[in-house]
Amino acid sequence: EAGVAQSPRYKIIEKRQSVAFWCNPISGHATLYWYQQILGQGPKLLIQFQNNGVVDDSQLPKDRFSAERLKGVDSTLKIQPAKLEDSAVYLCASSFMLGGGPYNEQFFGPGTRLTVL
Amino acid sequence: TQLLEQSPQFLSIQEGENLTVYCNSSSVFSSLQWYRQEPGEGPVLLVTVVTGGEVKKLKRLTFQFGDARKDSSLHITAAQTGDTGLYLCAGVMNTGFQKLVFGTGTRLLVSP
Numbered sequence: 001e002a003g004v005a006q007s008p009r010y011k012i013i014e015k016r017q018s019v020a021f022w023c024n025p026i027s028g029h030a031t032l033y034w035y036q037q038i039l040g041q042g043p044k045l046l047i048q049f050q051n052n053g054v055v056d057d058s059q060l061p062k063d064r065f066s067a068e069r070l071k072g073v074d075s076t077l078k079i080q081p082a083k084l085e086d087s088a089v090y091l092c093a094s095s096f097m098l099g100g101g102p103y104n105e106q107f108f109g110p111g112t113r114l115t116v117l
Numbered sequence: 118t119q120l121l122e123q124s125p126q127f128l129s130i131q132e133g134e135n136l137t138v139y140c141n142s143s144s145v146f147s148s149l150q151w152y153r154q155e156p157g158e159g160p161v162l163l164v165t166v167v168t169g170g171e172v173k174k175l176k177r178l179t180f181q182f183g184d185a186r187k188d189s190s191l192h193i194t195a196a197q198t199g200d201t202g203l204y205l206c207a208g209v210m211n212t213g214f215q216k217l218v219f220g221t222g223t224r225l226l227v228s229p
Contacts, residue, residue, distance in 0.1 A: 042121075
C-alpha cells in the first residue's frame with residue numbers, strides 16, 4: 001500500500017511570496033489533515049477535511065493560509081503572503097474515516113520543509 | 118497553546134540503558150497515542166492507550182495511561198541505537214470528530 005505523498009519536499013522562498021504544497025493521501029482514506037511542525041515542537045493541526053468538506057479549521061490563519069480538497073482526494077495548502085514565522089515542516093496525514101473510535105490511526109507523509117527568508 | 122508537556126525535552130544515553138519519557142496535561146483525553154518521528158519523515162504511530170491505568174507493552178517499550186487519563190509515560194528497557202528519534206505523545210479529543218493534540222516532543226539519542 002502506497003503511503004501519503006507530499007510535494008515538494010523542500011521549498012525556500014522570501015517573505016511576502018506565495019507557496020503551495022500538495023498532498024495525495026492513501027487511497028480510500030476519507031479524512032485528510034494538514035499539520036504545521038515548527039522546529040523543536042510537536043505538530044499543530046491546521047485543517048481537517050472529511051472527503052471534500054472542512055470539519056475543523058479553527059487553528060488555520062485564514063488571512064494568509066488556505067486549503068482545498070476539491071474532489072475529496074488530493075489536497076493543496078497555500079500560504080499567501082508568507083511570513084518569517086511560517087518557516088516549518090508542513091505535514092499531511094490521512095485516516096480511513098472520521099472518528100473511527102480511539103484506535104483510528106493517522107498516517108503521515110514525509111512533510112514539506114519550508115524556509116522563509 | 119500546547120496542552121501536553123513532555124519531559125525531558127532531550128535525552129542522550131548509551132546503548133543498554135533504560136529511560137522514561139513523561140507526557141503531562143491538565144486536560145482529560147478520551148485516549149492517548151505515542152508516535153516516533155525520524156528526521157525527514159512523518160510521525161509513525163507506536164501505540165494507542167484508551168483506559169485509565171492501562172499498560173501496553175511493545176517489545177522493549179512499555180506505555181502507561183494515567184488513572185485520570187491526563188498523563189502518560191513511555192519506558193524503554195535496554196535502549197538500542199535504533200530507538201533514536203523524536204517521541205511524541207498525542208491526546209485524542211473527541212469533539213464530534215477525532216482531533217489530535219500533540220505534545221512538545223522528546224528527542225532521544227542512543228549512542229553505541
